[in-house]
Amino acid sequence: MVNSKIIRGVGLVILAGCYVAVQQVFSKRVLGDxxxxxxxxxxxxxxxxxxxxxxxxxTLKKLTSVNLVEKAPTDLKYNFYSLHNPKEYLGGxxxxxxxxxxxxxxxxxxAYNVDQKPSALTGDANPDPKGxxxxxxxxxxxxxxxxxxxxxxxxxxxxxxxxxxxxxVTLPETKRALASHLSMSDSxxxxxxxxxxxxxxxxxxxxxxLSLECTADQIANIGVAGESQCSDSQLGDSSASTCACxxxxxxxxxxxxxxxxxxxxxxxxxxFFDDESNTMSTLSLLASQDGGIxxxxxxxxxxxxxxxxxxGNFYTALIQEHTVNDLxxxxxxxxLGKVAxxxxxxxxxxxxxxxxxxxxxxxxxxxxxxxxDLSFKLGDVAQYTSDVGSVCFATCLAEGGDxxxxxxxRHELSDVDKIKLGGIDCMPYTSTYxxxxxxxxxxTVLSQDPSAVGYEACVCANGSDEWSSQGCCLAxxxxxxxxxxxxxxxxxxxxxxxxxxxxxDMSIAxxxxxxxxxxAWIDKEAANASSEFMCPANEVGLDEHxxxxxxxxxxxxxxxxxxxxxxxxxxxxxxxxxSSSTVFSTPVSGGSGKFFKPKGVxxxxxxxQISDGFPIDIAHPVYVPSAKKxxxxxxxxxxxxxVRNKVCGTDTCIVxxxxxxxxxxxxxxxxxxxxxxxxxxxxxxxxVSGPSINGRPEYLHQPLFVGxxxxxxxxxxxSYVERADGNGIKIYRSLTKSDxxxxxxxxxxxxxxxxxxxxxxxxxxxLLSHVDIEVASGLGARQRMRFGTSYSIWECDPSTNDKCKLxxxxxTQYSCxxxxxxxxFNDLAAADRNDLSTLGLNNFTYPCSAANLLTPSVVGxxxxxxxxVEESTIHASTTEIDLLAxxxxxxxxxxxxxxxxxxxxxxxxxxxxxxxxxxxxxxQKASFMxxxxxxxxxxxxxxxxxx
Numbered sequence: 001m002v003n004s005k006i007i008r009g010v011g012l013v014i015l016a017g018c019y020v021a022v023q024q025v026f027s028k029r030v031l032g033d034x035x036x037x038x039x040x041x042x043x044x045x046x047x048x049x050x051x052x053x054x055x056x057x058x059t060l061k062k063l064t065s066v067n068l069v070e071k072a073p074t075d076l077k078y079n080f081y082s083l084h085n086p087k088e089y090l091g092g093x094x095x096x097x098x099x100x101x102x103x104x105x106x107x108x109x110x111a112y113n114v115d116q117k118p119s120a121l122t123g124d125a126n127p128d129p130k131g132x133x134x135x136x137x138x139x140x141x142x143x144x145x146x147x148x149x150x151x152x153x154x155x156x157x158x159x160x161x162x163x164x165x166x167x168x169v170t171l172p173e174t175k176r177a178l179a180s181h182l183s184m185s186d187s188x189x190x191x192x193x194x195x196x197x198x199x200x201x202x203x204x205x206x207x208x209x210l211s212l213e214c215t216a217d218q219i220a221n222i223g224v225a226g227e228s229q230c231s232d233s234q235l236g237d238s239s240a241s242t243c244a245c246x247x248x249x250x251x252x253x254x255x256x257x258x259x260x261x262x263x264x265x266x267x268x269x270x271x272f273f274d275d276e277s278n279t280m281s282t283l284s285l286l287a288s289q290d291g292g293i294x295x296x297x298x299x300x301x302x303x304x305x306x307x308x309x310x311x312g313n314f315y316t317a318l319i320q321e322h323t324v325n326d327l328x329x330x331x332x333x334x335x336l337g338k339v340a341x342x343x344x345x346x347x348x349x350x351x352x353x354x355x356x357x358x359x360x361x362x363x364x365x366x367x368x369x370x371x372x373d374l375s376f377k378l379g380d381v382a383q384y385t386s387d388v389g390s391v392c393f394a395t396c397l398a399e400g401g402d403x404x405x406x407x408x409x410r411h412e413l414s415d416v417d418k419i420k421l422g423g424i425d426c427m428p429y430t431s432t433y434x435x436x437x438x439x440x441x442x443x444t445v446l447s448q449d450p451s452a453v454g455y456e457a458c459v460c461a462n463g464s465d466e467w468s469s470q471g472c473c474l475a476x477x478x479x480x481x482x483x484x485x486x487x488x489x490x491x492x493x494x495x496x497x498x499x500x501x502x503x504x505d506m507s508i509a510x511x512x513x514x515x516x517x518x519x520a521w522i523d524k525e526a527a528n529a530s531s532e533f534m535c536p537a538n539e540v541g542l543d544e545h546x547x548x549x550x551x552x553x554x555x556x557x558x559x560x561x562x563x564x565x566x567x568x569x570x571x572x573x574x575x576x577x578x579s580s581s582t583v584f585s586t587p588v589s590g591g592s593g594k595f596f597k598p599k600g601v602x603x604x605x606x607x608x609q610i611s612d613g614f615p616i617d618i619a620h621p622v623y624v625p626s627a628k629k630x631x632x633x634x635x636x637x638x639x640x641x642x643v644r645n646k647v648c649g650t651d652t653c654i655v656x657x658x659x660x661x662x663x664x665x666x667x668x669x670x671x672x673x674x675x676x677x678x679x680x681x682x683x684x685x686x687x688v689s690g691p692s693i694n695g696r697p698e699y700l701h702q703p704l705f706v707g708x709x710x711x712x713x714x715x716x717x718x719s720y721v722e723r724a725d726g727n728g729i730k731i732y733r734s735l736t737k738s739d740x741x742x743x744x745x746x747x748x749x750x751x752x753x754x755x756x757x758x759x760x761x762x763x764x765x766x767l768l769s770h771v772d773i774e775v776a777s778g779l780g781a782r783q784r785m786r787f788g789t790s791y792s793i794w795e796c797d798p799s800t801n802d803k804c805k806l807x808x809x810x811x812t813q814y815s816c817x818x819x820x821x822x823x824x825f826n827d828l829a830a831a832d833r834n835d836l837s838t839l840g841l842n843n844f845t846y847p848c849s850a851a852n853l854l855t856p857s858v859v860g861x862x863x864x865x866x867x868x869v870e871e872s873t874i875h876a877s878t879t880e881i882d883l884l885a886x887x888x889x890x891x892x893x894x895x896x897x898x899x900x901x902x903x904x905x906x907x908x909x910x911x912x913x914x915x916x917x918x919x920x921x922x923x924q925k926a927s928f929m930x931x932x933x934x935x936x937x938x939x940x941x942x943x944x945x946x947x
Contacts, residue, residue: 066154077102099733104177111135124537131535140517144177153515181739200694204850214245250810330495337489359476366461382461392426416520419503432488454481528556549595565672590621590630598778613655633659649881681708788868794850795860807852810841816848
């Protein structure tokens with residue numbers, strides 16, 4: 001007998017099994033089909049919104065768009081560090097750096113020279129001819145110091161070439177983003193990076209200044225036994241390679257003493273360092289015109305030890321004061337225009353296979369034709385000088401010749417060559433303007449006596465006769481025996497951002513012409529192409545989509561040299577040229593932040609999202625051009641109270657994930673890429689930065705050294721220069737976004753905070769870079785990249801760098817490398833030691849850095865922050881977010897419908913089976929296996945009764 005409850009139980013089990021079976025079928029088939037459809041829609045298929053191979057690809061149109069009305073710009077915010085006490089710092093005190101900013105710009109970019117080629121990243125046996133998108137980028141900048149109206153006339157042709165139409169479109173007005181107390185004319189005091197590059201070229205200041213008078217061979221012969229003193233005519237003559245430039249001061253005095261007071265037949269090297277000599281006073285003057293700071297005043301001891309400075313100040317080009325405008329977009333340098341040219345004359349002569357006249361050689365050097373032969377690239381100094389004259393000459397006239405004013409602002413100019421120089425400080429042009437008077441005086445003498453001794457007519461390096469009007473960069477000319485080669489020349493110092501050609505629109509009042517700015521960039525600026533993988537093979541699903549948007553090359557190369565490993569923990573002058581250095585090259589990898597590896601649909605059926613907001617647990621590499629390598633970004637983790645990150649479309653927001661740089665970014669590794677040297681938190685990038693083949697001590701890092709060593713905030717250790725005390729640093733930043741007032745950190749109501757590691761760690765979320773991505777599709781929605789740049793002065797250790805030995809002082813006038821000096825002294829012959837001791841010249845000491853003449857007390861290797869920048873970009877368009885939101889709604893609707901359907905089926909089946917079983921039970925009452933007995937008849941019943 002089988003109980004009816006058992007039967008009903010069996011029925012329920014069967015129904016439950018049906019539900020489980022349906023659910024499994026949905027999970028493994030329906031959901032799988034959904035994922036497959038998802039991949040086809042926005043993954044690797046040819047119909048993908050990301051695939052650029054199709055002629056009508058929306059992504060190709062987006063990436064190559066020149067519609068600046070709809071195309072998202074990049075917003076930039078620059079924060080600078082200004083040295084509050086430059087003279088004291090150069091004298092050995094702590095550097096007090098004050099953060100100022102942010103200074104807001106908006107960058108509009110377009111791709112040009114766009115081409116599509118087969119990709120090297122696809123696994124397709126027959127690569128699509130359009131799988132790789134190659135392009136160069138042109139930029140134009142709006143300075144957000146006022147409300148701005150801008151226009152554009154760019155168009156993209158069907159063949160992806162650019163066109164510039166006659167009709168213009170006006171962009172929506174851009175509002176001022178600069179705080180009211182900030183201005184582009186604000187001044188910033190800090191290292192001059194290009195002066196550091198020049199020091200690296202010549203090793204140090206002593207060698208640099210000697211190079212203005214002597215050849216490299218003649219300097220190398222200093223102190224070499226048997227090498228006689230070069231005559232005045234031999235100094236600077238490349239063919240006179242077996243004579244010495246001069247004799248070091250201690251050797252000169254020793255020789256004089258041994259010769260009963262008669263000086264030896266040598267020049268004392270100190271004679272080149274007389275502050276009041278023509279060479280040194282010219283260097284000081286040019287440095288002051290460049291914004292260099294005064295390091296010496298009247299009454300202070302001269303560098304050659306001959307007495308005191310009689311009057312005025314002496315200026316260095318090491319630390320300079322410039323406006324924010326000049327720092328961002330570039331400015332002229334009178335110091336580099338003259339000194340970098342003159343000091344490399346010997347190198348230029350040696351590179352020639354046949355001789356040239358001095359004028360022709362100078363022309364070639366000053367027009368950039370010999371840059372491939374020079375250690376410090378000059379560029380077309382001659383043309384740049386002329387361009388500066390076009391915007392500064394009027395200022396010089398107005399100011400009576402000292403040019404102490406500024407060029408017209410960009411929004412006041414329409415000529416693109418002038419726009420590039422908008423707002424620059426014209427003071428360096430003073431030296432150019434002065435060539436007018438000098439050349440006129442020469443011309444007067446020659447007009448009276450064409451063969452006058454010591455006089456040669458002026459020759460402009462650009463072939464013009466501008467010497468007679470606005471002045472020019474001179475390739476020739478002599479005034480009473482004084483050569484004018486290199487006079488008036490201005491070197492172009494590159495800006496932190498880019499050249500900016502965004503100027504006045506002549507056809508629309510009070511508007512900036514972005515179309516002309518971008519066209520000027522394309523016509524005038526050299527730009528190497530980059531390329532990205534943009535066409536995954538058909539029907540490969542997500543496999544190749546993992547690489548979608550990855551760079552195949554950047555800035556014209558598939559790999560970049562980033563570091564020269566020498567085993568030292570600090571950048572040195574000879575790292576690049578040292579044959580024993582190991583060259584570290586980094587392959588181009590990672591993407592731009594627009595696309596990442598997709599995770600696919602990960603949420604349960606019936607939820608309102610297609611993603612759980614948790615990305616794949618892997619490193620997400622983003623290529624960082626300033627580092628010349630990719631940096632790994634990782635999921636930030638679950639936020640407090642489980643608050644979700646979101647990105648929004650027109651009217652709907654979807655869940656996203658925030659990625660931030662790895663905690664160990666710029667930490668020391670086992671590789672030889674330099675990361676973490678000399679401290680964790682730094683990436684040396686200076687070997688390949690700037691105009692010199694020797695590079696400069698430049699470091700990339702996260703803002704305010706986030707994640708770096710604590711010592712970076714103080715840097716009080718000076719033991720590596722054999723000194724107990726010396727320079728450290730202190731960094732201050734404002735506590736308010738409004739005007740903090742005058743810098744006075746000791747005041748009780750000060751608005752400035754001393755920065756240390758604890759302060760930075762507490763603010764790290766506001767300082768770290770981040771990228772927000774939609775996890776399911778891998779679409780990069782928006783990003784804020786934040787990185788900083790710092791510099792240090794070259795070190796000059798005489799124990800490892802022979803050229804630094806020329807900076808020695810034998811009378812303990814310098815404060816570093818005394819142990820090294822003692823060792824050198826003890827290595828001398830006994831007679832020399834005794835005689836030097838008698839003369840009081842036995843305490844060998846050295847300057848503390850490569851700035852070893854003008855500022856010998858400043859300690860090299862101190863890493864001073866220069867600036868940091870936030871670069872904000874919105875990658876995902878509203879349309880793309882709306883598409884994903886619509887897919888999420890569709891997914892939710894489909895899931896809810898399925899759940900409802902399954903529930904109804906379950907209930908229906910349950911009721912059906914229950915009714916069936918119930919009916920069977922009512923009909924049979926008991927076991928249906930038992931036969932029912934027949935009822936008794938009436939007769940039978942009577943008989944039974946009677947019985």
